[in-house]
Amino acid sequence: MGKTILITGASKGFGKLWAKSFLERGDKVAATARKLSDLDDLVQEFGDLVTPIQLDVNDRNAVFEALKYANATLGRIDVLINNAGFGLFGAIEETTEEEARQQIDTNVFGLLWVTQAILPIMRNQGSGHIIQLSSALGLTGVATLGIYSASKFAVEGLSEALAAEVEEFGIKVTLLEPNGFTTDWAGPSAVKSKPMAEYQAVHDAFQSSVKPEDYGDPAATAPAVLELVDNDNPPSRLFLGKVAYPWIKSVYENKLEVWEGWKDVSASAHGK
Structure with a gap:
């Protein structure tokens, strides 16, 4: 029996x-986008299997209405893939208030609104x-992507509690943590802060660290996402790509080493 998916x-x-x-x-898919015309190719190819929905995830009321419509149309929603979001490139000092708020509004609050809207549907079903x-950047921060990392760190904590x-x-809840991929995430879809000369060396170092094979x-x-959806006991986290796991493993080994070195100071701060 096919699944019903909302993306x-x-x-x-x-x-x-x-x-x-x-x-x-x-499978049946309810697909959301800011512009319905961006979904025309899916509708033309797959017809009634697709339920196209125009949606800006920053509009909480619209999110709840959209998910009610999707549930009524599909009959149920087995899987939600909370995918909407974008990347923001810029050193912390370079980032404007508007850029930072837009990043957090979409990547955190937009995801939160969709999550809140799906919960009564899945609770009534007794499954979902x-x-x-x-992102791998939800587990460690790198220079010039700090606000993006902050948004994904928030997604990590929110989803663990959820x-x-x-x-x-x-x-069930799963966090997908991709490393870099050749999507347009770092290209046309990205927002880039106005650079400051003081951070040019930081930007250059970041660019030189990026290798095409990464x-x-x-x-x-x-296929990995299909396998995840079909698994009756899905993991709480899944890396996507061959770079993420060894990189994050190394990062956390370093963190544990630092914590271990300071554990006596940490314990002393507890008091009696």
Whole structure:
């Protein structure tokens, strides 16, 4: 029996790629995008299997109405893929208030509104799988992507708490943590702060650290996501790409070493 999937941000990148993969095997997909015309190709190819929905995830009321409509149309929603979001490039000092607020509004509050809207639907069903698109940068920060990392760190904490809260309702939660991929995330979809000369060396160092082979093929993620959705006992976290796991493993080994070195000072701060 096919699944019913709701994917936000399905107009491009991972969202559209995964939507198409589900549709190709006969699943029903409610696909959201800011512009309905960006979903025309999916509708033309897959017809009634697609429920296109115009949605700006920053509009909380619109989110709740959209998910009610999707549930009424599909009959149920087995899986939510909370994919809508974008990248913000810039050193912390370079980032404007407007840029920072837009980043957090979309990547954190937009994801939160969609999560809140799906919960009564899945609770009533007694089942469901919420997949939150985080990032390897939700587990460690790198220079010039600090606000983006902050947004994904928030998604990590929110989703860990959510998993504990909804387990009794038969709802599972998975964080997807991709490394870099050759989507347009770092290109046309990205926002870039106005650079300051003082941080040019930081930007240059970041650019020189990026190697083409570190970026994965987006198409290769589709079988992994299908396997995740089909698993009756999905993991709480799943890296996508071959770079993320060894990189984050090294980062946390270093963190543990630092914590271990300061554990006596930490304990002394507790008092008696």
